[in-house]
Amino acid sequence: MTVPIRPRATGRVTLSDVAHLAGVSPITVSRALRGERAVAPELVAKVQAAAHKLGYVPNPAARALASGQSSHVAVLIPMLSNALFVDVLETLQQTLRQAGYQALIGITHYDASEEESLLREQLLHRPAGLIVTGLERSDATRGLIAQSGVPCVHLMTAEAPEGAYCVGFSQRDAGHDLTQHLLDQGHRRIAFAAAQLDPRALQRLEGWRQALQAAGRYDATLEWLNPAPSSLSLGARMFEQIMGQQPPVDAIFFCNDDLAQGALLAALRLGISVPQRVAIAGFNDLTGSDQMLPPLTTVRTPRAEIGQAAGQMLVALMQGETVASPCVNLGYTLQLRDSA
Incomplete structure (x- = not known):
């Protein structure tokens, strides 16, 4: 007789539930879902089938706690109602996803205290990297970024103090x-x-x-x-x-x-x-x-290019690589039309 899988009291399907259904160990499930090559293809197929049947969704926070590593990047921008930042985010997110990272977006509303609060919340999730907008922020927020040890790239500026990384142009x-x-x-x-x-x-x-x-x-x-x-x-x-x-x-x-x-x-x-x-x-x-x-x-202004270049720079920093230049100036173009 087949014993039905009963998720724990929270109703959430766990790694152990997937392992039980697939007939493998929890560590094999974890490795298979991470795409590690050491796991045999037939075991990967069994694990994926079990995860799909149970509707299992990995918990990135738990994985980060267990491994000391995270797959998400904290992105703090001033507004989503401004098409400027929507264009930046689109290419930034695409670049991060291609490298296996997810963007966790926070909206600061141009408020220094709100930015500080959002950053404190984001750091609790141990992000692999940070994207922030500009250089102007509270001393407390600067301290949080410096003390976190998390790679950070500043958007929309081509001028940054020594030791900082930025992508943008000269406003x-x-x-x-x-x-x-x-x-x-x-x-x-x-x-x-x-x-x-x-x-x-x-x-x-x-x-x-x-x-x-x-x-x-x-x-x-x-x-x-x-x-x-x-x-x-x-x-x-x-x-x-x-x-x-x-x-x-x-x-x-x-x-x-x-x-x-x-x-x-x-x-x-x-x-x-x-x-x-x-x-x-x-x-x-x-x-x-x-x-x-x-x-x-x-x-x-090169908004899409800024998002892509910032994402590439941050991925390199998160993977321990050396970037060619800490500050990338992508310039701008005067679009001369009939109004002036």
């Missing part, structure tokens, strides 16, 4: 170069409009300032900074406010494309000619920017 240089393009087009009163006011937006602001200061055109009243979340509707409102400024502006550099897209829609509604009356430029080359009327001049 400051990109802001400078887009502003310089507007100056080269003959614009003289160039406003800078920013929302969210995260560290990367403020670095673009620094680049804008540097370009205008070098040209003798800097005016602090041209800075329009709003801490609210970036959106099309906010861009439209900011555009209307800026167009009422005296003396009038002849160009506006929006720190993100959604703001600039909202401004272009407002200009259409108000009958304001772009770029004849005012030039409009954005940042990040988000979806739809090339379809606006007129198409939006912006900065293309």
Whole structure:
């Protein structure tokens, strides 16, 4: 008579349940499911069939505790509502999965205390690696990263202190170069409009300032900074406010494309000619920017490339390999279209 398999009181199927059904030891089940070559193919097939029949799902936390190793990577990003980070995550996750790692994503909402809390929670699961966004964070969070001993790669920046690893580009240089393009087009009163006011937006602001200061055109009243979340509707409102400024502006550099897209829609509604009356430029080359009327001049940032390169760098670090360069600068491209 066949004795039915009865999972323990929690209702969760265990490694021992799979071993019992397959007629092998628990250690053989563990090795077979990890894909170790030392296990005979016929035993692997028996184990996989038993696991499938019972609906067994390995517990990565238990495996990490038992082996001292983990297959997951903690990834902390500011927002998922921003297409910028969605593009980065897609290629990052693909790269990690191909190497046998899983991304455990945490959203910080640009809040230093929330980032610290999320990191403490993630470290309890003994991640194999860490991905964080930028360099600006609390001293406590920096201490946690340093003391963890876990390899860490910083996204969206190409400048990091000695001993740190990063993949990105210079936000400051990109802001400078887009502003310089507007100056080269003959614009003289160039406003800078920013929302969210995260560290990367403020670095673009620094680049804008540097370009205008070098040209003798800097005016602090041209800075329009709003801490609210970036959106099309906010861009439209900011555009209307800026167009009422005296003396009038002849160009506006929006720190993100959604703001600039909202401004272009407002200009259409108000009958304001772009770029004849005012030039409009954005940042990040988000979806739809090339379809606006007129198409939006912006900065293309290498989001997919950043995710892939950061994943490759972290995999190398987790596997004890030496990376060619601790900081990878993937650059950016000015997408010059009809709006500026």
